[in-house]
Structures are given as structure tokens and as C-alpha cells.
Amino acid sequence: MTYTSGPHTGDKCTWANSCAGSASSVHDGDHLLVWDNAGDGHSVVLEYERSDVGGSDYTRDWNHYGEYAKLDVNMNIPEDGWITYRVCLGEYGSRQVLRDTCSSFFWESRGLIAAP
Template structure:
């Protein structure tokens, strides 16, 4: 039996209404679930006062990328605290330093860490003197709280 154009389009339209009735609520539900969860791989990026140096924390793989942007004679340092390495007695956590002492406009240093997913990392980026391991605290960005 041959169907007319009108019958065919009516069938398509009917299926379209059914699809909309099913797919629209599913899409809205999926969108709502996506909005409830935080992004899994959001990077944090900050610079020193005056932006002479900058650092980016990449949670996927747990990397700091540290760049020196100004030929001012200073190195760039990230001071970070991992909340997975803490003393059970004092509760104090390990403080670490990651330096870029390669000079201005050099390739950013890739400081790779091995941190379990979800661990909190508090950090800031500053200028400093690599030779004496001195941090120039007046150049530091405010503390950033990230998660691996």
C-alpha cells in the first residue's frame, strides 16, 4: 500500500512529539546533574605582584607550570602544602618549594607531583632568590586552594 506524503509526515511528526516528550526531560535531568558536580579538571592560574612570574596548577597529573616573565634578576617560586603528607602528632603538613631559576622568558618549569585524586593543595607563587632559597614574600600572590 502506498502512503501519501501527508501520512508519512504525520507519522514523523508523531514520532517527533514522542521523542521530545522523552528526550527533553532526560536532557534537563542530565544538565541538572552536570551543574551539581564541580569540573574535574579545572586549572588554577595566578601571577606574582606585578606579574613578573606566574604559575598554573593542573590537577590532571598534578603539575605546576612555573614561568618567569620579567628579566628582573629574580627567580619564580611556588610554595605549596600538600594535605596528604601531614604529621599525625602535630597535624602540620609538609611545605614544598618548586623553582624556575632558568631566567626570564625561558620554557616554563614543569613540576610533576604524585598526589592522590581529591587531595587539597594550598599554594602561592612568589619571586625569590634561588641561590639562597629566599622567598620575597611581598611579591607573593594570595594563597590558592586547589585539589588534585
């Protein structure tokens, strides 16, 4: 985890609170970066599903480190894989996702994530 000097508008933003949380994909290395852009007491949640991980529930990674913190999630997706993800706000202690704050889902194939 690293800190930035201010808010970051990612590829996807939460619906509520003017992009209080955001996420961006980094093509080189298959990383998803998740920012907390507001000191509002909420955590930022990355919900995702991957082609190489089975199951019926979305995986969740929580950025609960506070305002302007960045969470780096290393995806390491197979060459022929895909991911679909969205960013939401939530309550880290109870692991409750605030559904009305979630962005729409964003889908990417490994071929699009790969570095040129």
C-alpha cells in the first residue's frame, strides 16, 4: 500500500459522493489499484470475478487504510483469462458493501490488459 498526494479518478468511480472511491487497471503486471478519495469514514471495496477462479460469489478486496490510501491488488491473470470488476463503498468492520454506491461492472480480457 502506498499513499498519494490527493484524490485519484480511476477507470471506475463509486456512484455516490463524487468518486469517493476509484479503481484502475494497470496493464503491465495485471494489477488493480483501488483508491480512497474521501475522508468519509467508509472503506472502498473492489468486487471482482475472474475466469481462473471458480465459485459463485465475487471476491472482495478492501481498502480500509484511510483517505488518499491506495491498495494494489496483484491479479496475475492467465494469458487467455478475463476479469469483471466494480468499485463500491463499504463498512470494513462488518464487511457490509453499500450497494447503492457501486459503479457498474467493467469487463476486461487478458489480451486487453497485457502490456503492448
